Amino acid sequence: MGKKILLEHINVPGINTLEVYRQKGGYASVEKALKTMAPDAIVEEVKKSGLRGRGGAGFPTGMKWSFLAKPEGVERYLVVNADESEPGTFKDRYLMERIPHILIEGMITASFALGAKTSCIYIRGEYFYVSRILEAAIAEAYAAGWLGKNILGTNFSHDIFVQVGAGAYICGEETALLESLEGKRGNPRIKPPFPAVAGLYGCPTVVNNVETIASVPYIVMNGGDEYAKIGIGRSTGTKLISASGHINKPGVYEIEMGITVEDFIYSDEYCGGIINGRKLKAVVAGGSSVPILPADLILKTEKGEARLMSYESLSDGGFASGTMLGSGGFMVYDETTSIVKNLYTFARFYHHESCGQCSPCREGTGWMEKILHRIVEGHGKPGDVDLLWDIQRKIEGNTICPLGDAAAWPVASAIRHFRKEFEEYINHPERIKDVKHYYSVHQLASV
Amino acid sequence: MSKEIKFNEETLALVDKLINRYPAGKQKSALIPVLHIAQAEFNGWLSSETMDYVASLLKIKPIEVYEVASFYSMFNLKPVGKCLIEVCRTSSCWARGSEDVVRYLEKKLGIKEGETTKDGMFTIKTVECLGSCGGAPMLQVGAAFHENLTLEKVDAIVENYKSIGKQRSYTDLDYKNTI
Numbered sequence: 001m002g003k004k005i006l007l008e009h010i011n012v013p014g015i016n017t018l019e020v021y022r023q024k025g026g027y028a029s030v031e032k033a034l035k036t037m038a039p040d041a042i043v044e045e046v047k048k049s050g051l052r053g054r055g056g057a058g059f060p061t062g063m064k065w066s067f068l069a070k071p072e073g074v075e076r077y078l079v080v081n082a083d084e085s086e087p088g089t090f091k092d093r094y095l096m097e098r099i100p101h102i103l104i105e106g107m108i109t110a111s112f113a114l115g116a117k118t119s120c121i122y123i124r125g126e127y128f129y130v131s132r133i134l135e136a137a138i139a140e141a142y143a144a145g146w147l148g149k150n151i152l153g154t155n156f157s158h159d160i161f162v163q164v165g166a167g168a169y170i171c172g173e174e175t176a177l178l179e180s181l182e183g184k185r186g187n188p189r190i191k192p193p194f195p196a197v198a199g200l201y202g203c204p205t206v207v208n209n210v211e212t213i214a215s216v217p218y219i220v221m222n223g224g225d226e227y228a229k230i231g232i233g234r235s236t237g238t239k240l241i242s243a244s245g246h247i248n249k250p251g252v253y254e255i256e257m258g259i260t261v262e263d264f265i266y267s268d269e270y271c272g273g274i275i276n277g278r279k280l281k282a283v284v285a286g287g288s289s290v291p292i293l294p295a296d297l298i299l300k301t302e303k304g305e306a307r308l309m310s311y312e313s314l315s316d317g318g319f320a321s322g323t324m325l326g327s328g329g330f331m332v333y334d335e336t337t338s339i340v341k342n343l344y345t346f347a348r349f350y351h352h353e354s355c356g357q358c359s360p361c362r363e364g365t366g367w368m369e370k371i372l373h374r375i376v377e378g379h380g381k382p383g384d385v386d387l388l389w390d391i392q393r394k395i396e397g398n399t400i401c402p403l404g405d406a407a408a409w410p411v412a413s414a415i416r417h418f419r420k421e422f423e424e425y426i427n428h429p430e431r432i433k434d435v436k437h438y439y440s441v442h443q444l445a446s447v
Numbered sequence: 448m449s450k451e452i453k454f455n456e457e458t459l460a461l462v463d464k465l466i467n468r469y470p471a472g473k474q475k476s477a478l479i480p481v482l483h484i485a486q487a488e489f490n491g492w493l494s495s496e497t498m499d500y501v502a503s504l505l506k507i508k509p510i511e512v513y514e515v516a517s518f519y520s521m522f523n524l525k526p527v528g529k530c531l532i533e534v535c536r537t538s539s540c541w542a543r544g545s546e547d548v549v550r551y552l553e554k555k556l557g558i559k560e561g562e563t564t565k566d567g568m569f570t571i572k573t574v575e576c577l578g579s580c581g582g583a584p585m586l587q588v589g590a591a592f593h594e595n596l597t598l599e600k601v602d603a604i605v606e607n608y609k610s611i612g613k614q615r616s617y618t619d620l621d622y623k624n625t626i
Contacts, residue, residue, distance in 0.1 A: 075470075084578050085576065085578065086576075087537045087538050087539070087575070087576035087580070088538065088539060088576075088580050089578065089580070090578045090579055090580055090581055093578050093579075124578070125479075125483070125519070125521045126521070126577050126578065126587065127578065128590040128620055129590045129591070129592070132621070135625060159468075161468050163476075163479070163480070164479065164480060164483065165479065165519070166479050166482065166483065166519035166520070166521040166522055167519045167520035167521035167522075167574075168518065168519050168520065169575070169576075180479065181476060182473070182475060182476055183475035183476045183477065183478035183479065183505075183507075183511075183515065184475075184511075184514075184515065185514055185515055185518040186518065186519075201470060201473055242580060242581060243581065244539040244580035244581045244583060245538075245539050245542055245543070245580075245583075246542060246543075250580070250581035250582070250583070251581045252581065284538070288537070288538060288576075329580070331538055331539050331542075331580065333542060337542060341541070342538055342541065342542065345536065345537050345538050345541045346537075346538060348536075348575075349537050349538075349575045349576065352520075352575050353575065355518075
């Protein structure tokens with residue numbers, strides 16, 4: 001346990017510079033790929049590695065790459081999704097800020113495998129300062145000959161640029177991202193065609209998450225089989241987990257998939273337990289979109305087995321008693337937390353971020369926010385819980401992109417597991433009056 | 448009193464550089480980056496004159512600029528204070544006290560969320576998740592993240608911007624070294 005692939009050198013002083021990154025073996029995968037491997041052989045290694053998309057959907061990366069259409073004379077693009085906007089997720093920011101070159105190295109190697117002459121990092125606008133760090137690292141890579149014409153004297157030439165977004169969660173959806181990159185509103189496209197056939201400017205395009213691409217150098221250097229030995233079952237490799245909420249040590253942790261959730265929450269190597277020794281109430285394990293689970297179901301599956309940090313174990317039991325690994329945005333709530341108020345912050349978020357194309361999402365997210373608002377303000381009406389349930393059911397599966405599902409699932413799961421708390425708010429508003437149900441900054445200052 | 452809506456030579460060269468990184472005919476891809484620059488240079492918000500100017504630079508229709516500017520939350524379509532204080536309010540920040548931060552700022556600056564102080568120095572805005580959940584509660588001013596807030600830290604941040612505020616440009620977005 002405890003193998004590090006991405007963050008192995010995170011604390012080495014100067015690891016953000018090309019010089020130190022090279023001393024630690026950086027850019028070796030570019031050399032190996034360009035000089036000794038055929039592009040398709042790299043795709044094969046990524047397939048063998050079992051690497052799955054780290055943005056949240058978990059789609060096999062090698063398969064995504066193999067779908068890329070390759071018509072003669074048409075440009076192909078690699079676009080890195082650094083839009084990271086799923087509440088609870090901040091791992092990509094950490095990685096890009098600390099080790100920008102691991103992403104750039106991965107992009108060059110991946111672009112060689114895909115036959116892309118140009119690649120781009122689309123980064124959310126709020127991460128502007130990180131875009132400066134990336135630009136500086138890219139400039140270093142150009143100066144040292146890792147980017148530009150005829151890299152390492154081969155026929156492969158490559159350019160990278162950074163595109164800054166401007167505040168829109170929806171641009172993390174790959175087709176909305178491409179629309180935004182073309183200078184338009186971030187409205188998701190109807191699929192098919194998928195980006196692998198018609199992506200940026202109508203050209204075949206692969207869109208991958210930052211962490212996914214940053215995993216490519218290790219796979220190329222060590223082989224897909226070696227990577228697949230790390231982790232558990234079909235959850236191969238390591239995963240960056242963004243840990244936040246009521247824990248002693250919030251931050252980004254690289255875990256080998258398969259450790260127990262209990263170990264992750266309570267061990268000093270990771271979250272270090274709940275602040276002030278309070279009891280665990282609930283966890284959102286994979287970013288705001290995935291179902292919230294109460295303490296007993298996040299620590300153990302319904303069958304009574306220890307829940308593991310892996311795609312399969314977290315989804316064990318389906319949505320009735322399980323959740324998803326998602327983006328790895330791991331939010332922990334202690335016994336004082338109001339699940340109803342927390343859900344209101346999610347509903348408000350999705351209403352704000354709905355692009356407005358599809359009626360069920362545009363209207364439904366607004367209704368859910370409004371109903372939850374009146375409940376948390378003590379004006380809930382009998383039947384409001386059923387009404388919320390009904391609305392989320394009618395959003396799920398009825399929209400062009402997954403934002404509708406993402407808005408529905410937190411509502412469904414909060415009602416499924418914490419219905420009594422909603423009814424308490426509606427039936428006894430006097431009991432919740434003046435109760436904060438969150439930590440005040442005063443309390444935290446003394447932690 | 449507001450200066451003429453026109454970039455200087457240096458900025459125009461930067462816009463050209465941005466346009467040239469896209470394939471011929473795809474200059475509209477530069478729209479969001481150029482709007483950021485325009486907002487930073489023209490008083491922190493996008494007036495219709497500013498948006499029309501950007502449209503003319505990119506040789507696209509004004510409506511193509513309006514529809515984009517109104518879609519993205521970082522573009523201000525109304526004037527804002529010299530220091531736009533954006534406080535995150537989504538789950539992890541909420542759970543660690545962001546409502547206290549907003550209330551404290553409102554009291555300290557004598558304005559409500561969404562308002563600007565009379566001297567035009569500060570605007571308070573609540574925003575959705577800024578990807579800093581591990582540093583909750585947090586706020587952003589320009590490009591800078593201020594994390595693990597306490598009320599004392601909020602005091603220090605406000606004092607700092609008060610002292611440099613008048614000299615400060617509307618945003619801290621420094622595009623000069625764009626590749």
